[in-house]
Amino acid sequence: MYKMKPSFPFCAFILFQLIMSGSLFAQNGIVKTYYPTGEVQSELSYANNILEGNSVWYYQNGNIMTEKNYDNGILNGWVKEYFDSGLAKEEYEVREGMKDGIDRAYFENGGLKHIYYFSKGMITKQENFSFDPNYSAPAQNYLAGKRNQAVGAVQNLSPCDVEVCASPIGGIKAVEDNLVYPEHALKYGLEGTVTLKVVINAEGIVTKAEVVKGIGLGCDEAAQTAVMKTKFHPGQNSGKPVDSTLMLNVDFKIFQNK
Numbered sequence: 001m002y003k004m005k006p007s008f009p010f011c012a013f014i015l016f017q018l019i020m021s022g023s024l025f026a027q028n029g030i031v032k033t034y035y036p037t038g039e040v041q042s043e044l045s046y047a048n049n050i051l052e053g054n055s056v057w058y059y060q061n062g063n064i065m066t067e068k069n070y071d072n073g074i075l076n077g078w079v080k081e082y083f084d085s086g087l088a089k090e091e092y093e094v095r096e097g098m099k100d101g102i103d104r105a106y107f108e109n110g111g112l113k114h115i116y117y118f119s120k121g122m123i124t125k126q127e128n129f130s131f132d133p134n135y136s137a138p139a140q141n142y143l144a145g146k147r148n149q150a151v152g153a154v155q156n157l158s159p160c161d162v163e164v165c166a167s168p169i170g171g172i173k174a175v176e177d178n179l180v181y182p183e184h185a186l187k188y189g190l191e192g193t194v195t196l197k198v199v200i201n202a203e204g205i206v207t208k209a210e211v212v213k214g215i216g217l218g219c220d221e222a223a224q225t226a227v228m229k230t231k232f233h234p235g236q237n238s239g240k241p242v243d244s245t246l247m248l249n250v251d252f253k254i255f256q257n258k
Contacts (some may be wrong), residue, residue: 006123017050022115035060045070059084064145082145087137092118094120102189114216115188127188138220143213164236166167166200175250178226186254190215194223194250202241204232223250 001107033041039060051070054059059065063086069077074097087110093101098121104112111132116126159165160197168174184190198209199242214220227248235244 028158035190039063048089066212084145088141088144090118095120102191104188104190104209107131109133110141111133117189141214141216142208143233160244160246161233162235162237162242166198166204166244166246167168167234168202169233170230175226175230175248178229179250179252180222180226181252181254182222185217185222185252187221188217189254190219191252191254192219193251194220196223196227196229196248196250198248199230199243200246201243202234204234205242206230206232212247219252223252226250 029046031044031046033044033213035041037060037112039062040058041060042055042057043134044051044055047053050073052072053070055068055070056064057066061084063084064080064082065084066082067078067080068075069079071077075094076096078091078095079094080091083089085108087108088104088106090103090105092099092103095101099118100120101118101201103114103116103118105115109132110191113131114128116123116127165214170177193213194211194215195213197208197210197212198206199210202209206228209224211224214223232246234241236242
């Protein structure tokens with residue numbers, strides 16, 4: 001029986017189809033998309049053509065629009081949305097593609113709009129708040145959606161500015177022992193991480209604690225107070241104690257207070 005030998009154009013077409021479908025070259029790593037004017041529109045993380053890890057979408061002004069975390073193509077973890085000003089718009093927990101946990105939304109001026117509690121996609125409790133036209137969000141709140149605060153950006157900052165970083169005497173537990181969970185944060189079930197830029201002198205005394213990334217409802221101030229009360233091993237250069245600056249994360253977990 002006569003068999004027709006595939007022509008070169010036909011083979012080329014099949015190869016093109018395989019490439020386009022990802023059968024030959026799987027998409028891995030960070031893939032960027034761009035606005036027609038050249039600004040970065042998104043940075044999407046892939047593993048074998050499937051969304052995996054943190055992905056970020058941006059406004060044309062460079063500020064973050066949305067942050068999402070994927071696990072094998074399925075939403076998992078916190079989803080965070082921002083206004084183009086940088087202020088938080090909404091943040092909620094997702095497990096296996098469904099809302100499961102706290103959902104907080106904010107008005108455009110930064111005031112709290114609502115707190116919903118979800119269990120496997122169903123609302124179990126909700127609290128709504130009235131718009132306060134006189135409310136003005138603290139300046140540091142605008143940093144939340146700035147592009148340099150994208151997923152992982154805070155963690156990737158240099159931890160300190162000296163050869164040997166300063167550290168709390170007694171470890172992070174020493175900070176936690178000084179931490180007082182704000183009443184409103186407990187009431188509304190707020191959890192999260194406050195990142196501070198801490199200045200420590202050569203004697204190990206904290207002279208300044210500046211909020212780099214906060215979560216609000218009094219937690220930012222509580223973290224600052226706890227760190228200011230904590231004594232540190234000072235940073236070192238050439239084996240000698242020196243003034244230094246340290247990036248420090250303070251976690252707020254309600255179970256710690258039960």
